[in-house]
Amino acid sequence: MTNKKFGTVIVFILGALNLLAADDSFVGSRSTQFTIDGHPFLFNGFNSYWLMNMAAGSEQDGTKVVDVLSEAAANGLTVCRTWAFADGGDRALQLSPGVYDEHVFQALDYVISEAKNHGIRLILSLVNNFKDFGGRAQYVKWAQQAGAAVNSKDDFYTNELVKQYYRNHIKRVLTRINSITQMTYKDDPTIMAWELINEPRCASDPSGRTVHAWVQEMANYTKSIDEKHLLEVGMEGFYGNSNQYNPPGFNQIGTDYIRTNLIKEIDFATIHAYPDLWLSGKSEEFQKAFMQQWTWNHLRAAKKILQKPLVFTEFGKSRKDPGFTETNRDTFLETIYDTIYNLARSSNGSLAGGLIWQLFAEGMDSYSDGYDIVLTQAPSIVNILSNHSYAMSELANAVN
Numbered sequence: 001m002t003n004k005k006f007g008t009v010i011v012f013i014l015g016a017l018n019l020l021a022a023d024d025s026f027v028g029s030r031s032t033q034f035t036i037d038g039h040p041f042l043f044n045g046f047n048s049y050w051l052m053n054m055a056a057g058s059e060q061d062g063t064k065v066v067d068v069l070s071e072a073a074a075n076g077l078t079v080c081r082t083w084a085f086a087d088g089g090d091r092a093l094q095l096s097p098g099v100y101d102e103h104v105f106q107a108l109d110y111v112i113s114e115a116k117n118h119g120i121r122l123i124l125s126l127v128n129n130f131k132d133f134g135g136r137a138q139y140v141k142w143a144q145q146a147g148a149a150v151n152s153k154d155d156f157y158t159n160e161l162v163k164q165y166y167r168n169h170i171k172r173v174l175t176r177i178n179s180i181t182q183m184t185y186k187d188d189p190t191i192m193a194w195e196l197i198n199e200p201r202c203a204s205d206p207s208g209r210t211v212h213a214w215v216q217e218m219a220n221y222t223k224s225i226d227e228k229h230l231l232e233v234g235m236e237g238f239y240g241n242s243n244q245y246n247p248p249g250f251n252q253i254g255t256d257y258i259r260t261n262l263i264k265e266i267d268f269a270t271i272h273a274y275p276d277l278w279l280s281g282k283s284e285e286f287q288k289a290f291m292q293q294w295t296w297n298h299l300r301a302a303k304k305i306l307q308k309p310l311v312f313t314e315f316g317k318s319r320k321d322p323g324f325t326e327t328n329r330d331t332f333l334e335t336i337y338d339t340i341y342n343l344a345r346s347s348n349g350s351l352a353g354g355l356i357w358q359l360f361a362e363g364m365d366s367y368s369d370g371y372d373i374v375l376t377q378a379p380s381i382v383n384i385l386s387n388h389s390y391a392m393s394e395l396a397n398a399v400n
């Protein structure tokens with residue numbers, strides 16, 4: 001069989017798998033596995049944080065949502081992580097505390113409805129740690145403008161007014177009635193999970209206790225509104241301030257992977273890995289070895305201590321790295337996908353899938369962060385992704 005024919009057959013099979021997955025069942029979890037209708041759920045997926053932002057723009061911007069979802073679906077990707085926030089600024093969803101732009105909310109409605117049409121489930125993140133699209137800094141600024149005694153963005157985690165603003169956002173999003181499907185977000189099985197915050201950090205409390213207390217409170221609040229959906233924190237995986245497994249220089253992040261993921265209301269653990277940033281200057285081999293060890297360590301804790309599934313929610317390789325070549329990006333991705341596959345198999349689906357950072361549609365160069373990949377322009381990555389999608393779906397049958 002030529003490669004081309006093999007590719008066509010694979011893409012055909014993957015398309016059929018996606019249609020099969022596009023049902024009305026919620027993703028659940030049982031011990032250390034994700035389930036759909038009682039069967040183990042394993043997947044290959046991606047990040048495209050920008051979907052709502054593009055859908056809120058011009059007609060031409062809006063087409064990028066369907067472009068990326070259909071390219072992803074054709075390659076067997078069934079989970080997408082994206083932002084359900086834009087706090088203040090251009091194309092804001094939340095214009096000011098509790099005030100929402102209906103046009104932008106309709107853009108999010110559209111993203112969810114199109115994800116469903118493409119057989120893709122969503123992980124929706126509710127706020128950013130960083131200042132992009134508002135984030136913690138914007139919430140603290142709003143509280144300051146309202147007269148609260150806040151002065152650092154770490155007050156996000158403790159100030160009562162800021163916490164009230166954030167709880168309002170959770171409630172507003174979860175109880176939104178989709179203007180296209182008429183389904184309330186909290187009842188929509190297209191949504192796989194909510195994420196409390198993208199990459200929480202808190203430099204003023206490296207022990208992780210501040211973030212931990214906030215997660216416990218907000219997890220309770222989220223579950224009080226929505227018991228149907230899974231919930232995760234959004235953590236990168238740093239192990240508090242005294243752990244040999246953190247990369248060098250990453251003991252002051254302010255999160256504690258094991259302690260915080262033990263919270264009962266948190267349904268699964270997450271990790272991110274950017275050895276190109278965290279270990280910059282080290283060799284490719286060293287970075288790959290770190291990434292494998294990082295994944296293995298977190299999976300071992302997820303299975304033995306947390307007794308919850310693990311998702312590798314972000315990884316990628318930047319074109320901005322010194323010495324970057326497409327070949328070393330491809331080998332890095334192949335290594336990651338081999339690691340995910342092998343650990344998913346040896347853990348019986350506890351490591352359930354990975355989400356590459358990140359997929360773009362064509363014509364988005366101005367949004368580039370160096371990690372973006374346009375599948376129509378990256379045939380080697382299409383091969384790697386579709387092969388991995390196929391391998392993960394076969395594995396799901398095997399652990400079934």
Ligand SMILES: *[C@@H]1O[C@H](CO)[C@@H](O)[C@H](O)[C@H]1NC(C)=O
Nearest residue numbers: 213216217218220221264265
């Ligand atoms: C969260 O809910 C649990 C019950 O599941 C309760 O024990 C705990 O005190 C609550 N924590 C907060 C911070 O509300």
Ligand SMILES: *[C@@H]1O[C@H](CO)[C@@H](O)[C@H](O)[C@H]1NC(C)=O
Nearest residue numbers: 337338341383384387388391
């Ligand atoms: C396809 O995926 C399997 C399982 O991850 C891996 O062993 C194999 O090397 C991959 N092949 C290609 C061509 O990427």
Ligand SMILES: *[C@@H]1O[C@H](CO)[C@@H](O)[C@H](O)[C@H]1NC(C)=O
Nearest residue numbers: 033039040347348349399400
């Ligand atoms: C693997 O998962 C399947 C499906 O949940 C289960 O029936 C089986 O007992 C598991 N195997 C092991 C070794 O845990």
